[in-house]
Amino acid sequence: MDVEHSDRDTIVAPATAPGVGAIAIVRLSGPRAPALLKTCFDPIGKRQKVKLFRPRHLAVGDFKAPGESEPIDRVMAVVMPGPRSYTGEDVVEIHCHGSPAVVAQIVEALCRAGARPAQPGELTRRAFENGRIDLAQAEAVCDLVQSATAAAGRMALRQLTGHLSEHISETHRRLVGFAAEIEARLDFPEEEIEPAECQALEDDLKCAEAALEDLLRQGRHGRLFREGARIVIVGRPNVGKSSLLNALVGRERALVSPHPGTTRDTIECTIELEGIAATLVDTAGWRAARDEIERMGVERTEGEVAVADLLVWVVDGSEPLADEDRAIAERIVSLPVAVACNKSDLPSAIESATIEALGFASDRVCRVSALCGEGIEALARRVAALLLGRQEAHAGETALVSNVRHLALLERAREAVGDARRAFAEGVSGDLVMVDIRRALGALDEILGRRFDEEILDAVFARFCIGK
Ligand SMILES: Nc1nc2c(ncn2[C@@H]2O[C@H](COP(=O)(O)OP(=O)(O)OP(=O)(O)O)[C@@H](O)[C@H]2O)c(=O)[nH]1
Ligand SMILES: [Mg+2]
Missing domain, CATH: 1.20.120.430 (tRNA modification GTPase MnmE domain 2)
Structure with a gap:
């Protein structure tokens, strides 16, 4: 059937995600939606037939392609007449078994009966065009x-x-x-x-x-809150960056070893930090590269630093600051940074004043042990607070605009x-x-x-x- 692409078309689309599931839902919207359902749907018994014509009542029946005798699936169907429906038009939902093959056949059958596949967002667009919601609500x-x-x-x-x-x-x-x-x-x-x-x-x-x-x-x-944040863990080799990623994530995501230069490529993992979807990025040790692979690793680290919402600079608190640490400090001091002074399970060799003298205020510095887990929660809270600025961590939750x-x-x-x-x-x-x-x-x-x-x-x- 030749279907016109006008706004008054009856459109059809699966409403559930592609893939196998217990149930899938196919939606129809437009003036012919109830008629198309009738073409393809045989209610089982009289009572189901009555239900189908009662708005917003689910009816059980067999779904068949037009002109076919063998059903595609046994489904439940509901008619939601306009204008008090999601789109403001007559809407039909078919709840079928969640096989991608069943869903595809049902959509195809409805298209053969006269519907047209919907564009992304077209149902909500109709809701907007029919005055059911304003544009800000549609975007929501x-x-x-x-x-x-x-x-x-x-x-x-x-x-x-x-x-x-x-x-x-x-x-x-x-x-x-x-x-x-x-x-x-x-x-x-x-x-x-x-x-x-x-x-x-x-x-x-x-x-x-x-x-x-x-x-x-x-x-x-x-x-x-909507887009999440990218938090990049940097520091010279062997200070415990990968260990810190693992501690924050709560599992052994990155390889850890006593050999400097273990991490060659960036590794990322997303966790929830006080309601923010935070992508943590572990990077290769930042220092003057000694070979080609290390050079590529350092280049990636620098790329990540450029796009980070916040850096976590890791130093090994059991050793005095090295020149490599100071070189990193100089490069990042003007960026948003939290400092993790790691290995707090060992005797401390770095005074807080030393880090402050490099330009990092004391409220940005956390003493942690990635190995024992000490201070990790406090670091996570600090990171969230720094992301949200001076406000309380839950301030973003009341935001209306994103x-x-x-x-x-x-x-x-x-x-x-x-x-x-x-x-x-x-x-x-x-x-x-x-x-x-x-x-x-x-x-x-x-x-x-x-x-x-x-x-x-x-x-x-x-x-x-x-x-x-
Ligand atoms: N005692 C102690 N050792 C730690 C701690 N965190 C990491 N280490 C050890 O420090 C060494 C290096 O840890 P990694 O996490 O691989 O360090 P890295 O910064 O990722 O190193 P590269 O990937 O080589 O840059 C390993 O032997 C860890 O077990 C800690 O909190 N305390
Ligand atoms: Mg590492």
Whole structure:
């Protein structure tokens, strides 16, 4: 059947991940979804037939390709009529056995019956286009599906349930209120604004600016929770970098030996650090390379240092600092660093003051023993705290913004409101202040998707997986 690629197509996609599972779900959305189900689905017995036509009731039956007599699978099906469905259209879900072959045949059968395979994110795009959710909420769906930690998931859920949208709408309303007052004044330029009124209007802009600043500040932490952090362990050979990676991860991930130069290549492992998905990277000992392989290893180390969110510099606390340690210190002192003074089970040969003198504040230094596990938890807490800046480790969990697109637009809005506030305070004419206000409103509209172009939507929904 020739299927048109219009928005009103009925689309089909597996909603569960590819691969074998107990159950898989295939979803249909569009005006013909219930009819296509009827073509392919034989309810077992009268009671199931009645159930199928009752919205949101699961019915059991055999699923067959159009014109075939042998079923593909025994499934459960449910019809969720629009507009009170996920997409706002008629939605059908078929719960089949979780074999990739069964799923593929069911999708193919529905396409033969007249559906079209959905693009990634197309169901959520329809939910947005049908006004079920705004764009920020649609993006939260994608973030929730892809969240790597519980904290990232909770943050996405708050955005999905509209918390971010509410905050933004509130600032939007405040700015619209301000704009209405200014527009009214423009019509009657001869009327003086009373000082008290003037102050109230300026306060409105101050409030809007502060609210946007708040969201932006939280956003930095939000990103950390969503995207995770890359933590690179560096140090000269044999100080215990690989041992420290193993201790933090809780298993023997990297090879450890008493011979300097054991680690040749970078090794990484992801763990959860106070809700942040932290990728720990063990590197080859950092020193002037003695052969070609070591040179390549050191090059990789330097590449990792360049992209790290935080470095853990390991020194061997049982020996005085070596020239190689000092050379590393000089290269990293201006970067975000936690210092692990390792081998604390042995007598100490490094004073804290020595490390401080190199430019590393004492609150960045932890005494640990990778061998015995001493101080490892404290180091993990310190690393998380350094990643989150001065805030408490759980501060990021309350963040509402984590999406780079939202952060960029919020920044634009905050700048525009700041410009408007300054212009207004200096008594610049109303129509010029309005230019800034419109710029701010435009940026907020773009976050919620009240104003958009197809390119933005394509970019947003391309991040989704099929079936969402
Ligand atoms: N006593 C003691 N020995 C340790 C500790 N941590 C590591 N070691 C020992 O130090 C030696 C080197 O450890 P590694 O973890 O391989 O050191 P590395 O920094 O990864 O070394 P390269 O990969 O060669 O750069 C091994 O013999 C470890 O058992 C510690 O906390 N205490
Ligand atoms: Mg090593």
